[in-house]
Amino acid sequence: MFRAGETYAFSPDISEAEARHVWSELPAAAFVALNSEDEVLGTYYIKPNQPALGAHVCNCGYVTAEQARGRGIASAMCEHSQEEARARGFRAMQYNLVVSSNEGAIRLWKKHGFAVICVLPGAFRHASLGYVDALVMFKQLQP
């Protein structure tokens, strides 16, 4: 997914060790979605989006396995991450860099209650499209 350079800012040349580090070691927690054969269909991480005085807002990132697309895995992970976030006491969830060309993801996050609150002009250097806008999406989890 990172190698495609279309949805995450991580270098397309990232090593597997570095990818594991940023995804599953740096964040507070990482989860996997498994089928009944224990195959990995997707994964997401959750972490505070800022240090201490901004740590009540979390950030998550999601990846669905190529062969598992279109089966609601991302939706299930999004719902799971919101429950997880509430259980951990987070008040809101923020996505910092949703690539504007990733229309499927934007539609999905909107369906799950996220609002586009910001357009970052040319903030993402897409592998094939060049500089494209990125969105900040936000959802309040507690009143």
Added chain:
Amino acid sequence: MFRAGETYAFSPDISEAEARHVWSELPAAAFVALNSEDEVLGTYYIKPNQPALGAHVCNCGYVTAEQARGRGIASAMCEHSQEEARARGFRAMQYNLVVSSNEGAIRLWKKHGFAVICVLPGAFRHASLGYVDALVMFKQLQP
């Protein structure tokens, strides 16, 4: 400055070693503003705001020494940081968490060409005001 809990998300209990680390070691570079007696009047850091495919947008943070307020130090650092950013090839500069109660800073960044492009609801837990909004401010540096 961090101890006040009014403008930066870093913990008010941050140690000096940790503060030095996040300010001057993690970023790409940190600068100090000195007077003719080599006293430190202010400091700022500059770093890419995202990994590889978002690394053409930089992020800076600025602190002016308490005893040097109102003398244009922050303005001078803001201008210097923009020159530095251009020299390093950054295409834009983004402030991710400008505390909405920090009216002096917001006015100053606007004067230097930054636009408020986003309001993050309740994203900052202010030491005395509680949860307050934070702003994302942005300036294009190259056409």
